[in-house]
Amino acid sequence: MKNLTSLPSTFHISAIKLDDQSNFMLAKISIGLLLLSLILIAFLYKRLIIASKQIVQLNANAQLVELERQRISSEIHDEVGSGLTAIKLFAELITEKRQDISELSQLNLMIKAISEKINDIIWTTNSEKNSLEQLIYHIEEQLTQLLQHSNIKLTSNIPIFIQKHEISSDFKKECYLLLKEIAHNALKHAKATEVTLLVSFENDCMTISFSDNGIGFDEKLIKKTGMGLDNLRMRAKRINGDLLIENHNGTRVTLTIPLGNLKD
Numbered sequence: 609m610k611n612l613t614s615l616p617s618t619f620h621i622s623a624i625k626l627d628d629q630s631n632f633m634l635a636k637i638s639i640g641l642l643l644l645s646l647i648l649i650a651f652l653y654k655r656l657i658i659a660s661k662q663i664v665q666l667n668a669n670a671q672l673v674e675l676e677r678q679r680i681s682s683e684i685h686d687e688v689g690s691g692l693t694a695i696k697l698f699a700e701l702i703t704e705k706r707q708d709i710s711e712l713s714q715l716n717l718m719i720k721a722i723s724e725k726i727n728d729i730i731w732t733t734n735s736e737k738n739s740l741e742q743l744i745y746h747i748e749e750q751l752t753q754l755l756q757h758s759n760i761k762l763t764s765n766i767p768i769f770i771q772k773h774e775i776s777s778d779f780k781k782e783c784y785l786l787l788k789e790i791a792h793n794a795l796k797h798a799k800a801t802e803v804t805l806l807v808s809f810e811n812d813c814m815t816i817s818f819s820d821n822g823i824g825f826d827e828k829l830i831k832k833t834g835m836g837l838d839n840l841r842m843r844a845k846r847i848n849g850d851l852l853i854e855n856h857n858g859t860r861v862t863l864t865i866p867l868g869n870l871k872d
Contacts, residue, residue: 728788732781740773740814740870743780744807747816750784751791751805758795760820765806775870779847783816783863786843786851790818790861798822798859812867819860 731746748764755762794800800822808815837853840861844851849865 728785732777732784738775738777738780740775741770743775743783744770744816747784747787748805750788751803754788754791755795755803760795760800761802763802763804765804767807767809771809773867773870779870782843782847783849783865786840786863787816787818789840789843794818794820794822794859798824800858809867813864814867814870815862815864817860817862819858821858824855824859 744766748766751762751764791803794803798820800820803818803820806815806817806819808817840853841851844863847865848869849863852860852862852864854860854862
């Protein structure tokens with residue numbers, strides 16, 4: 609009889625223990641779910657941060673595109689617009705006089721200069737031409753065209769094989785215009801009869817050297833034409849290049865650029 613009367617108490621204790629175990633298990637499951645939730649929240653938060661950064665980057669890229677468009681528009685306005693205005697005024701002057709052939713020749717030179725600037729803008733902003741090989745051969749081609757009607761002999765020393773390197777649009781523009789300005793100086797001011805374009809690669813660097821046998825740089829005269837040596841140095845700085853200008857027995861301008869900076 610005593611055993612029979614003690615059974616309910618035993619079952620009650622066992623039930624309590626079972627409830628405690630269930631509660632403990634439930635607590636463990638709850639804590640586990642909480643931890644999983646925290647991990648999931650942390651993961652999603654990290655993804656959100658990454659997505660936010662990507663959105664910021666996309667917005668930044670969109671802003672860069674817009675800035676590039678504005679730069680091109682401004683460049684066309686400044687370089688081409690002013691020239692077209694001058695041509696218009698010149699044409700009106702010729703219309704009034706109708707006799708001075710020298711003014712017609714001057715007008716032709718102005719049109720040629722503006723056409724050259726338009727071609728430069730188009731080429732430097734064409735992303736399909738962003739390779740080092742294309743840049744070097746374009747520079748050689750433009751120098752040949754620039755000097756072909758002068759008494760200046762151009763000698764080019766360019767490697768037959770140029771390793772493929774992608775370059776940035778800014779690098780292409782600054783490097784091209786820098787060398788073009790140097791060539792213009794040799795043509796207009798240096799009184800040179802020979803110029804040499806030398807391109808070489810050594811120690812992970814590219815060196816472009818342009819030399820002439822003229823009278824050298826006349827800093828005051830060059831500044832009057834809107835160029836100036838400071839402008840050359842500024843262009844070199846923009847592409848992380850070192851510019852060496854030697855003014856002895858003619859002029860030698862040497863631009864050295866690490867190949868790792870071509871896309872910066």
